[in-house]
Amino acid sequence: MNKAFSLIKLYINSVFGLSAILRDMKNNKRQALKAIGFIILILFSFSGVLAMFTLFNIKMFDMLKPTSQQGIVVLNTVIMASAFTFFVGILTVVATYFLNQEGDIILSLPLKSWNLLLAKFIVSYISELIFSFFIMATGILVYGIKNGEGFLYYIFSIIITFLIPILPLSLGYFLIIPMMKFGRIFKNKDFVMYFSGFFAILIGIIFQYFSNLMAKPDVEIMKKITSSTGFFDLAAKIYYPAILSTKALVEKGFFIKIFCLITFIIITLGCFVLLLYLMSDMYYETLIENVGERKRFLKVDLKNVIKRKNVLLSLLSREMKLMNREPVYFINGPMIIILLPVILAISFYFQKDTLMTQFKLINLKAFSYYLNLISIAGIIFLGASTSIASTCISREGKSFEFIKSLPINPKLYVLAKLLHSLIFAVLASIIILAFDIFIFKLSLLDLLLIFLVSILILAVIFILEILIELKWPKLIWDNPQKAIKQNINAVVGILGTMGFIFLLGSLVVNFNIRSYKMHFILILIFLSLLVVLYKKIILYATKRFYDIEI
Amino acid sequence: MIEIKNVSKTYSKGRIKAVKNIFLNVEKGEIFGFLGPNGAGKTTTIKMIAGILKPDEGQIKVNGIDVVKDPIKAKMQIGYVPDNPEIFNRLTGIEYLNFIADVYEVEDEKRYKKINELAEMFGIKDALNSSIGSFSHGMKQKLIIIGSLIHDPPIWILDEPLVGLDPKSAFILKEIIKKHAKEGNTVFFSTHIMEIAEKLCDRIGIIKKGEIIFTGSIEELRSLRKENESLENLFLELVENE
Ligand SMILES: Nc1ncnc2c1ncn2[C@@H]1O[C@H](COP(=O)(O)OP(=O)(O)O)[C@@H](O)[C@H]1O
Ligand SMILES: [Mg+2]
Numbered sequence: 001m002n003k004a005f006s007l008i009k010l011y012i013n014s015v016f017g018l019s020a021i022l023r024d025m026k027n028n029k030r031q032a033l034k035a036i037g038f039i040i041l042i043l044f045s046f047s048g049v050l051a052m053f054t055l056f057n058i059k060m061f062d063m064l065k066p067t068s069q070q071g072i073v074v075l076n077t078v079i080m081a082s083a084f085t086f087f088v089g090i091l092t093v094v095a096t097y098f099l100n101q102e103g104d105i106i107l108s109l110p111l112k113s114w115n116l117l118l119a120k121f122i123v124s125y126i127s128e129l130i131f132s133f134f135i136m137a138t139g140i141l142v143y144g145i146k147n148g149e150g151f152l153y154y155i156f157s158i159i160i161t162f163l164i165p166i167l168p169l170s171l172g173y174f175l176i177i178p179m180m181k182f183g184r185i186f187k188n189k190d191f192v193m194y195f196s197g198f199f200a201i202l203i204g205i206i207f208q209y210f211s212n213l214m215a216k217p218d219v220e221i222m223k224k225i226t227s228s229t230g231f232f233d234l235a236a237k238i239y240y241p242a243i244l245s246t247k248a249l250v251e252k253g254f255f256i257k258i259f260c261l262i263t264f265i266i267i268t269l270g271c272f273v274l275l276l277y278l279m280s281d282m283y284y285e286t287l288i289e290n291v292g293e294r295k296r297f298l299k300v301d302l303k304n305v306i307k308r309k310n311v312l313l314s315l316l317s318r319e320m321k322l323m324n325r326e327p328v329y330f331i332n333g334p335m336i337i338i339l340l341p342v343i344l345a346i347s348f349y350f351q352k353d354t355l356m357t358q359f360k361l362i363n364l365k366a367f368s369y370y371l372n373l374i375s376i377a378g379i380i381f382l383g384a385s386t387s388i389a390s391t392c393i394s395r396e397g398k399s400f401e402f403i404k405s406l407p408i409n410p411k412l413y414v415l416a417k418l419l420h421s422l423i424f425a426v427l428a429s430i431i432i433l434a435f436d437i438f439i440f441k442l443s444l445l446d447l448l449l450i451f452l453v454s455i456l457i458l459a460v461i462f463i464l465e466i467l468i469e470l471k472w473p474k475l476i477w478d479n480p481q482k483a484i485k486q487n488i489n490a491v492v493g494i495l496g497t498m499g500f501i502f503l504l505g506s507l508v509v510n511f512n513i514r515s516y517k518m519h520f521i522l523i524l525i526f527l528s529l530l531v532v533l534y535k536k537i538i539l540y541a542t543k544r545f546y547d548i549e550i
Numbered sequence: 551m552i553e554i555k556n557v558s559k560t561y562s563k564g565r566i567k568a569v570k571n572i573f574l575n576v577e578k579g580e581i582f583g584f585l586g587p588n589g590a591g592k593t594t595t596i597k598m599i600a601g602i603l604k605p606d607e608g609q610i611k612v613n614g615i616d617v618v619k620d621p622i623k624a625k626m627q628i629g630y631v632p633d634n635p636e637i638f639n640r641l642t643g644i645e646y647l648n649f650i651a652d653v654y655e656v657e658d659e660k661r662y663k664k665i666n667e668l669a670e671m672f673g674i675k676d677a678l679n680s681s682i683g684s685f686s687h688g689m690k691q692k693l694i695i696i697g698s699l700i701h702d703p704p705i706w707i708l709d710e711p712l713v714g715l716d717p718k719s720a721f722i723l724k725e726i727i728k729k730h731a732k733e734g735n736t737v738f739f740s741t742h743i744m745e746i747a748e749k750l751c752d753r754i755g756i757i758k759k760g761e762i763i764f765t766g767s768i769e770e771l772r773s774l775r776k777e778n779e780s781l782e783n784l785f786l787e788l789v790e791n792e
Contacts, residue, residue, distance in 0.1 A: 302644070302662060302665060302666055302669075302675070302678070303662060305644050305648075305679070306644070306647075306648060306658055306661055306662045306665065307648065307658060308648075308651070308652060308656070308657065308658050308661070309648070309652050310652075311652055311653060311655070314648070314649055314652035314653065317649075318638075318641070318645075318649050321640060321641060321645065322638065322640050322641065325640040325681075326640050398634075398636070398637075399636075399637040399638060401597070401602045401632070402630075402632055402637050404600075404601060404602045405597075405600040405601060405602050405625065405628070405630040405632070406625060406650070406653050406654075407621075407622045407623075407624075407625035407626045407653060407654065408622075408653055409622060546601070546604065546618075546621060547604070549602075549603055549604070
């Protein structure tokens, strides 16, 4: 048991990096502050969604109160939290299935197979708990306060909140472990990364869809989903434990409450124990097979593959390969360019009729002007959301030392990074322009202006992002996630770009700008900015490149 | 030729003194062994020669070129093998070698000859088209060694190159080191094992806690350690490391 605990501690540290934060608190205050600021930033971006949830629950409560059906509010949150842990749970299970440390070291330790599964389970459990805690809080508090519930209600709520993630997560493991065992493709780590990336984005879309629904609580929709044949009824039929936990909270009688709670606990823990009992060995086997698997090598004729390239092109091609082949980088970077437009196209397809009638109401000239501006905003957003420039030094990690040992001209080094981000910016612009051409049939002048303005602005943004990266690179990491997902520079880059787009948009709206003069002014401003900043970055890189030490 | 003059380096804003005012001269055609226990400052010194770290004070020249003042020209002279071969795991072996050769501006003909010969010797030719991430630790080390020789560097610097190599590869590497020096190039490598230095080096330098406590040939070391107790102790420590 002791061994299982140390393993749990190891896993938790490697996934959440807690000990690093604690260590930094003592030794490196600035680093710790950064990490904490980062967490607050994430919480902050979540707070909007939570507010929406809360609002939705309040509306629903008020609507259901006259028919004494307000308990559905609790049922709603329980189902939401369970569904969320189930789907996100599958994701974390897949993504953390093979942790780095899992290598030969841990498998060689004298650990029982259920120790390993338990440790891994707890890691996923903790992250699910954080999410489901917040989701539960929105409904529990609304119901509790508005219904004037007492002490017992809150005690039960806490117990149930802690239990809620266990059952969906166990089901997730019941699904995933056999898939890892028998599905060959899941053994490929890269495939697993791509899979979980796509899955995460899918969840994001569904989540977005629901949030949109909840943002404007419509009485009609509410009636539909709460009716006896509605969504909640259906969900509750599929997932009976949700009814149990809801009853434990909203029933009036004490004994029925206790009865429901205990039954819920028994089902939850029973399923969990069953998981450990039935699946541990299979889980262990999948880990062993993963370590044992080595790739076979492909022979080639050396003569055909040895080719000299221009240094700049060679640097550029290295950049692109390293980014596109690392799933973590690719999913959080360039893939967004492909994915976002696809999402856009799908949602456009579904709302085609309403959108088109709305378009027809706007006069044609104004329409093409605003579409022009929206396209510019879209390209800028897509271009910046690849995070290519804003993580360009950090992604090198400790290899940066090796780079420094090579006779690379810092000017070319930085130029390759700028080109890399610009290539993907152009790719983004092609996709957006394709929409403009084939669906909206914009004029050639419009297309040209869109392209020029957005690429110029992006070039300036990229240079600023690279400057930030040169100044504060995050080179010490053991997991590439940290270079892109937990990199403050990337967050600053995206938020900064969004802020800039917002600023530009509000300028247009406030001053009711409707003239293409603005485009020319923008081109003028950003062209001169580009010239100045380009000189600045070359100068800075030439010095700074040699000063960066790990 | 490597000239190190009065070089110091600190870490953590001066709190850790890793290298303290060292002087070293390594001549052309010489195999120089840089010997010292773990944490003595070997890697720090090597990283300064390779231009990865900037000395706090002092000056380093390779073939007469100042590493800090003229970094690109200086690095063109150097081939560097780091102590840890974990780099660019997402490239294939051949992509890596092509990249390195591009940076050192090596012609196709010459890079083919080098890669073919060395990969054959180390037995990793068939693996070159696979991703470095699928290589074993030793294979990665061999790949980096090949890369570091691709431009026939007049100055070859290796940080603990024999750690983690199997005996056969270690033997091959020692032969390559000898050959490279015989062709008139400078070889500078670090180790914490006395025996390796004894067998391979023309001259050795011993570093301890950031200070050079001895430079000279093995014979000079033998005669000196009888008289100098701390040198004798260190010698024993380094021998025990085996
Ligand atoms: N990046 C670093 N930050 C702080 N201290 C370091 C760093 N790198 C090395 N040191 C310290 O500097 C000293 C010399 O280290 P190093 O040059 O790696 O020695 P060696 O290669 O001889 O084992 C050691 O005390 C080590 O702990
Ligand atoms: Mg070392």
